[in-house]
Amino acid sequence: MGKRLGSLFLLASLPSSLMAQADPVPVQIAAEAPNGEQVQIRLAFKKSIQVEAVGLPKRFTDGTAASGWVTYEHLSPEAKHWVLESVFPDDEWADDGIRHRVRWPELESVWLMASLFSGHGQNYDQLQQANPGNPEKLRKGDVWVIPRNLLSIDLGGVVRGVVDRSQPEDDLDDEAKVAAYRALLAFGEDRQGRYASYHLRKGEALYSSVVMRYTDRVEPKDVTDIALEIAKRSGIADVRGIQPGQLVKIPVKYLADPFQPEGSRALKEERDIREEVRRTPHISAGPKLRGVRIVLDAGHGGVDTGAIAGDVWESDYVYDIAMRVRRILEQDTEATVSSTIRYPTFGFSVRDNIVRPTRSAEILTTPPFANDGDSPNAVSVHLRWVLANDLFASFARKGDVKKTLFISFHADALHPSARGTMVYVPGAAGVPASFTLSPSRGKGVSEMKRGGRVVFTDKERLQSEARSRLFAEGLLKALKSGQIPVHDDRPIRNIIHRAGKNFIPAVIRYSSAATKILVEVANLTNEDDAVNIKDPDFRERYAEALVKGIRAYYRL
Ligand SMILES: [Zn+2]
Structure with a gap:
């Protein structure tokens, strides 16, 4: 596909809000569409990619906009491919996925990559899991791999929107849910000490389904650190290749109270409180409170x-x-x-x-x-x-x-x-x-x-x-x-x-x-x-x- 990169220029700086930091300045490039027209493409902070409708081949959009700017999600699969190659000319497209090189670190995010390449930003954790060595804060030149199993259907992959992560316990009440999660753990001990083992299920990521669920940690740095520690502890050399069924070992010291081993004080407290909840009488005030x-x-x-x-x-x-x-x-x-x-x-x-x-x-x-x-x-x-x-x-x-x-x-x-x-x-x-x-x-x-x-x-x-x-x-x-x-x-x-x-x-x-x-x-x-x-x-x-x-x- 022939393409020529036009000159890059910076848009006028956004009116800076009264916030301490202003949004990074968007970038705009001119790229040659297959019909030979020069078309403007822009990438703005948290606004994804937009393409100017003028000059764009008709078959490139879903017809929602004939003028103005067309957002990435309204582009045809062919147009998405063209836009990505235009904005990220250093990316390598291979059979097993895309090797994406970060070009605009202030404007790109893991969320944006997930949204452009997999079809939804919510696949963020899956993408991060596929690239365990990369910091969340993007650096120019970092290479992020979008494996084929994470590519959107539009880009020749298999993902429709958000990776399906529904699980049987989703609709349970809190107590039953926690009990169901507990039942998925098995306790063991090796040379490095006691651990709870867990088999990742389809659609589950180490960050959310293991760390945030089982350890009470939710802060970005805590989650990343413990995820890496668990990967190492579990002998996972390449988190990129984590497949459903992978066994991970969570050190007992990180487990939240409801998941602590039998006989522990934390687990007893957890059970006491569940019992108290069951015998707590209802308070009536009527709909008018x-x-x-x-x-x-x-x-x-x-x-x-x-x-x-x-x-x-x-x-x-x-x-x-x-x-x-x-x-x-x-x-x-x-x-x-x-x-x-x-x-x-x-x-x-x-x-x-x-x-x-x-x-x-x-x-x-x-x-x-x-x-x-x-x-x-x-x-x-x-x-x-x-x-x-x-x-x-x-x-x-x-x-x-x-x-x-x-x-x-x-x-x-x-x-x-x-x-x-x-x-x-x-x-x-x-x-x-x-x-x-x-x-x-x-x-x-x-x-x-x-x-x-x-x-x-x-x-x-x-x-x-x-x-x-x-x-x-x-x-x-x-x-x-x-x-x-x-x-x-x-x-x-x-x-x-x-x-x-x-x-x-x-x-x-x-x-x-x-x-x-x-x-x-x-x-x-x-x-x-x-x-x-x-x-x-x-x-x-x-x-x-x-x-x-x-x-x-x-x-x-
Ligand atoms: Zn607060």
């Missing part, structure tokens, strides 16, 4: 934008979802609703357009306290629970303490192959028997004079986790029926592992609410999730589904 006291906590805000990935950041988006939940609860129910945080510029209103991070946010204590982030020295992260507990304490003087609910809204930046909502509940074993916030923190705050100290009995900690798990379970069901993506493997977790540390976020660890969760609504580094959270309709649907989940929990 009469007598229910709810405190909504939108994470981060002000000086603290939270997680950032590309052009999306955490604070304003989760604040908006919390505001939508607040509005629906106030309109449609009799629940008493409060917020822990307020953006003075917008008050409690919802916003369809979010343009830049809001720089001012205050915790609604008396007097209000400017949000100072969530660093170890920050005060506001603690004032959130101090304030919420104060509201619950005054409610308890007249109301039923069992009808108190605390929800903290966040979005995370996990391994990009993970997608959807994940819910954290306060694991009983990780909550201390008592905690006192030093009175020097939050000086002058009325709620601190009345509170700042929590005491929990063993029974209370167990009940807290059990109720929160019950709520989380119903919530995920409501989200799923509202077509909201939920994490594949274990969407309910009771501890966070990050960079070698285990912890429960303070807002739920010290909350006196009967039921409390921290919900990570989306994974900002997953490109599908990022598109969702930027969409106001998605945020509205999310809020509606979440309120449905609250109502289901307090059903008649």
Whole structure:
């Protein structure tokens, strides 16, 4: 196929948002189409490849656009082939797959490669698994192999959209699912110590189906490190060739509590909590949520934008979802609703357009306290629970303490192959028997004079986790029926592992609410999730589904 590369030039730089970093500048090239016409092709950050319709042979598109720019997915198989060869002239196309050489490291991503070559970005983890030695952060000249079994049908491969990774346990409830996952493990010991062995099934990747499911790790670096360690431990020299049936050995020290060996303390705690969940009585308030006291906590805000990935950041988006939940609860129910945080510029209103991070946010204590982030020295992260507990304490003087609910809204930046909502509940074993916030923190705050100290009995900690798990379970069901993506493997977790540390976020660890969760609504580094959270309709649907989940929990 004849092709000639035109001159490369940079487009005018995008208007830089108020974010610290601006998006990388797109590239545009002129390439010769088979009909001899010069056609413009451009590659923009997170926007994939687009081709100018002018001059493009008719048979090259599906007819959706006769002018303007045609996006890659609307190109014919022949056109896709031509475009890829034009944009990536150094790639080698062979019978067993494509050897892709990274040419624009600032604009390319593993997601983009998966989307161009396999037909969907969600095949990211499969692609990464096929290239174990390559860092996720692309470098110019790196060679990524797209094996034939990952190529899209359009490129002569076998993959239709997302690699099928459905498994028999997908529709089970949390307890049954975890039990089913456990049943797939076998324990053994070799010279390097004890391990749990697992046979990878069709469509499963080491990153998601082993590391994220069995070890509680979800942070990109943690996941990659442990995946490589497991590959090495399992004697897998070339992760590229992992086939269904491959046996992997997971060192016991990395296993999450529910997967620890028989006789371990972690497994006993896990069973105790499951039993507690089963005997936890239902709390009734009716569809109007009469007598229910709810405190909504939108994470981060002000000086603290939270997680950032590309052009999306955490604070304003989760604040908006919390505001939508607040509005629906106030309109449609009799629940008493409060917020822990307020953006003075917008008050409690919802916003369809979010343009830049809001720089001012205050915790609604008396007097209000400017949000100072969530660093170890920050005060506001603690004032959130101090304030919420104060509201619950005054409610308890007249109301039923069992009808108190605390929800903290966040979005995370996990391994990009993970997608959807994940819910954290306060694991009983990780909550201390008592905690006192030093009175020097939050000086002058009325709620601190009345509170700042929590005491929990063993029974209370167990009940807290059990109720929160019950709520989380119903919530995920409501989200799923509202077509909201939920994490594949274990969407309910009771501890966070990050960079070698285990912890429960303070807002739920010290909350006196009967039921409390921290919900990570989306994974900002997953490109599908990022598109969702930027969409106001998605945020509205999310809020509606979440309120449905609250109502289901307090059903008649
Ligand atoms: Zn957060």
